Amino acid sequence: MRILLTNDDGIGAPGIKALGKALANWAEIFVVAPEEERSATGHGITVHKPLRVEKVTLFGPNVHSWAINGTPTDCVKLAVEMLLDKPPNLIVSGINKGPNLATDVLYSGTVSAAIEGVIYGFPSVAVSVAGWENLEYQVAAKFSRDLCEQIYQSHLAPDTLLNVNVPNIVPDKIKGIQVTKLGSRRYQNIFDKREDPRGRVYYWMAGEVKDLDAGHGTDIWAIKNGYISVTPIHFDLTKHQLIKEVNDWISRVQVPSAD
Amino acid sequence: MRILLTNDDGIGAPGIKALGKALANWAEIFVVAPEEERSATGHGITVHKPLRVEKVTLFGPNVHSWAINGTPTDCVKLAVEMLLDKPPNLIVSGINKGPNLATDVLYSGTVSAAIEGVIYGFPSVAVSVAGWENLEYQVAAKFSRDLCEQIYQSHLAPDTLLNVNVPNIVPDKIKGIQVTKLGSRRYQNIFDKREDPRGRVYYWMAGEVKDLDAGHGTDIWAIKNGYISVTPIHFDLTKHQLIKEVNDWISRVQVPSAD
Numbered sequence: 001m002r003i004l005l006t007n008d009d010g011i012g013a014p015g016i017k018a019l020g021k022a023l024a025n026w027a028e029i030f031v032v033a034p035e036e037e038r039s040a041t042g043h044g045i046t047v048h049k050p051l052r053v054e055k056v057t058l059f060g061p062n063v064h065s066w067a068i069n070g071t072p073t074d075c076v077k078l079a080v081e082m083l084l085d086k087p088p089n090l091i092v093s094g095i096n097k098g099p100n101l102a103t104d105v106l107y108s109g110t111v112s113a114a115i116e117g118v119i120y121g122f123p124s125v126a127v128s129v130a131g132w133e134n135l136e137y138q139v140a141a142k143f144s145r146d147l148c149e150q151i152y153q154s155h156l157a158p159d160t161l162l163n164v165n166v167p168n169i170v171p172d173k174i175k176g177i178q179v180t181k182l183g184s185r186r187y188q189n190i191f192d193k194r195e196d197p198r199g200r201v202y203y204w205m206a207g208e209v210k211d212l213d214a215g216h217g218t219d220i221w222a223i224k225n226g227y228i229s230v231t232p233i234h235f236d237l238t239k240h241q242l243i244k245e246v247n248d249w250i251s252r253v254q255v256p257s258a259d
Numbered sequence: 260m261r262i263l264l265t266n267d268d269g270i271g272a273p274g275i276k277a278l279g280k281a282l283a284n285w286a287e288i289f290v291v292a293p294e295e296e297r298s299a300t301g302h303g304i305t306v307h308k309p310l311r312v313e314k315v316t317l318f319g320p321n322v323h324s325w326a327i328n329g330t331p332t333d334c335v336k337l338a339v340e341m342l343l344d345k346p347p348n349l350i351v352s353g354i355n356k357g358p359n360l361a362t363d364v365l366y367s368g369t370v371s372a373a374i375e376g377v378i379y380g381f382p383s384v385a386v387s388v389a390g391w392e393n394l395e396y397q398v399a400a401k402f403s404r405d406l407c408e409q410i411y412q413s414h415l416a417p418d419t420l421l422n423v424n425v426p427n428i429v430p431d432k433i434k435g436i437q438v439t440k441l442g443s444r445r446y447q448n449i450f451d452k453r454e455d456p457r458g459r460v461y462y463w464m465a466g467e468v469k470d471l472d473a474g475h476g477t478d479i480w481a482i483k484n485g486y487i488s489v490t491p492i493h494f495d496l497t498k499h500q501l502i503k504e505v506n507d508w509i510s511r512v513q514v515p516s517a518d
Contacts, residue, residue: 042302050461142515181497202309232501242491256401
């Protein structure tokens with residue numbers, strides 16, 4: 001059993017360390033992760049500057065580990081194409097510091113790394129702890145381990161990953177597991193406008209979350225109500241049911257002519 | 260009619276200039292684009308450093324234009340939240356230098372900006388010229404203008420954008436318009452391993468495209484056969500049809516206990 005670990009909080013983050021520990025006695029672990037925090041990088045890749053790879057020993061002498069000056073997606077590509085001598089059986093991205101719920105997944109480096117894993121054809125999981133302070137990674141790490149065993153037995157459908165969010169509460173308070181759909185959330189009042197000491201304006205992106213769909217069955221609902229949320233994710237962005245409708249009016253658009 | 264333009268090739272790129280020119284006599288144009296090339300940044304946002312905004316006059320004295328030290332998604336957020344005095348009626352991202360076909364859309368800053376536009380609730384379009392050399396932006400610009408007029412009349416469904424690829428051929432050779440689904444492609448042998456003058460290894464991401472699904476009805480097929488490709492895109496990443504299946508086996512995964 002060979003598992004590739006990555007994340008977007010950086011190779012030194014506590015979440016990936018907890019994951020490595022929990023999985024180490026079950027599988028051979030390989031770690032390829034950004035050298036520093038690269039959260040909110042979405043599915044970005046590095047094509048305009050060279051990538052550097054540094055072998056590190058953060059996970060002990062028996063775990064092959066590399067730090068990369070790139071995005072989580074870069075890490076998966078480098079791991080699969082250049083660094084691992086044999087393909088992994090599973091890819092796990094995380095454990096992320098902070099939730100990856102609803103529309104968050106579009107911006108998330110953690111989820112994008114797992115999407116990249118699935119593009120390569122490997123079963124992949126993204127794991128996050130849904131809290132911001134006093135984070136408890138052990139619960140999520142234990143759950144990830146059991147989930148990985150089950151995925152390995154149950155054979156996830158191709159082109160699918162699982163996005164896991166674990167509530168940041170003590171184990172006794174966790175009510176169970178819910179398989180969910182993504183909710184919908186938007187950020188509002190997102191920029192904090194400031195002036196630097198030279199009088200030049202700059203903006204910090206921040207903002208408050210506004211949940212637009214947090215109803216029963218969504219990942220947001222599960223987390224708010226003390227459940228571990230597991231969402232199957234795909235990446236076929238075609239809106240198939242709209243092809244006919246667009247076809248109905250597209251003929252009214254002119255094909256440019258030579259004049 | 261108010262149109263927000265953005266791109267990922269940078270505010271000085273020829274594609275966005277051609278777009279601005281083609282749309283200017285029909286609509287009031289606002290340009291908010293990255294100060295330099297930010298292609299392949301996916302849906303990344305800038306949360307760990309401040310964003311700077313610089314007013315520029317690249318599009319003439321009558322067009323409000325701002326250059327941003329961030330990603331295309333940052334640009335849309337800043338435009339809507341801070342820079343435009345009234346919301347736009349449409350958002351157009353492009354014209355991108357190079358195709359955004361199939362799996363490319365996941366990595367594309369151009370498409371991500373249009374997705375962000377739709378998240379805000381504005382009809383949005385991403386436009387690319389499917390070529391790499393001697394690019395002809397006029398055809399794509401003319402088509403974009405006509406398409407925008409039609410979108411404005413036809414009311415695109417919410418949570419949907421259109422991803423447009425225009426073949427890089429003379430207008431007379433364009434066979435028509437096809438409404439397509441995304442094909443599937445993967446990049447192979449993607450890293451070029453080199454040594455710097457100090458003997459340290461670095462990697463360039465490159466690679467050749469391998470089309471896995473380029474059949475009739477896909478965007479890849481349309482471009483290869485001389486058609487303008489228009490793909491309706493959504494961003495609901497839930498794989499709804501798998502919720503039941505995962506539910507069937509998830510109960511075998513243990514909820515972590517306190518021990």
